[in-house]
Amino acid sequence: MDNFILEKKLKWIPYDKFKNIEYLDKGGFGTIYKANWLINNEDKEVVLKCHDNLSENLNEFLNEWKYHKSCLGSDKIIYFYGFTKAPNTLKYMMVMDYANGGNLRGNLTRIIEIVWNQKLYMLHEIISGLNNIHEQNLIHCDFHDGNILNHYENKIYISDLGLCKPVKSFMKKYDIYGVIPFMAPEVLRGKSYTPASDIYSFAMIMWEFTSGVTPFNNRAHDVQLSLSICKGERPEIIKNTPQCYVDLMEKCWDENPLKRPSSKEVLNIIKNWVFFSGKGEVEDINEKLKCNIMEFINAPIGHNNNLSIESHPQSCYTSRLHGFTSKQLNEILGSRDLQAYYSSQSTSGKVNEILESEDSQASVKVDEMLLSENLDDCIFNLKSLGM
DSSP: OHHHHHHTTOOBOOGGGEEEEEEEEEOSSEEEEEEEEEETTEEEEEEEEEESSHHHHHHHHHHHHHHHHHTTTOTTBOOEEEEEEOTTTOOEEEEEEOOTTOBGGGGHHHHTTSOHHHHHHHHHHHHHHHHHHHHTTEEOSSOSGGGEEEETTTEEEEOOOTTOEETTOOOOOOEEEEOGGGSOHHHHTTOOOOHHHHHHHHHHHHHHHHHSSOTTTTSOOSHHHHHHHHTTOOOOOOTTOOHHHHHHHHHHTOSSGGGSOOHHHHHHHHHHHHHHHTTSOOTTSOHHHHHHHHHHHHOOSSOOTTOOOOOOTTOOOSOEEEEEEHHHHHHHHTOHHHHHHHTSHHHHHHHHHHHHSSOHHHHHHHHHHHTOSOHHHHHHHHHHTTO
């Protein structure tokens, strides 16, 4: 690590230049601290990102630096200043800009109450940042509301580029890592990440802007939810959402990644919505766009179908390695007998009762059955539970 910093001539910031260091958050790969950095006789608020088990996660740590550097021209990517090292733990830390508004997830209750033009502007900033990443031939690979940061009112930054991949790289492992509600079905099934998988994640963010809650917050984030997503389940469309918005969102979460629009296409659509809906006059545009703009102007604010903001005890919105693999998912999805039984109306109703209940032991039991090697035994055991 020391040699890497010297070879790449990275900016080194002495640790004694930081004060008021305090714990801020825990991420998938490490711990995040907030600090004041003494620079040019002024205190600047920054984030110190410390990767746990650096020997194991060194690639992610260095990738984050590398991909931040690739996107330095973008004002939508959180700024990276350099490296430091804690003398008490001897752990390296990345020094990054601090976003004082927290992440997008923590702002959902506020966002649901703002007017559509403001929502569209924020979405424009988000998709613009994602498009900047894609234009560098990179894929974010971990795009969710915890990695989108809010600064002051509506200034948006994208963070956590450690899992970014070059477009031509391929994931060959069966491991599933991430936040399940934001993961595209093809990724859950072991396919390579593509720009289209980031677009699927963006669709979930679009849905959050209509609901004010995180997707699938009433479900355990486990193999059962992963199966449901792979079989086409998506969050419920919120009443009174403008139809043009629903149409774009559904295209972005399409089962077929080839049918999803590119980040550039989504950016252009939302850019038109933002630009014209804020002008107040829509005479000088085509009829279709005019109808779309009027939908946003006339849409009510704050409606979310009375969705619960309380999350299931087994939901998890921190990126993590899951206890099942894409290979196991594909085996379950490929079993016609199990799928026919599991999809039957009486069975699915009882399984859904377990999924949405807070009986974690029952949910884990169904998980164990689904992941059993003998799928015939799985059907027998499900029947033994009265399903």
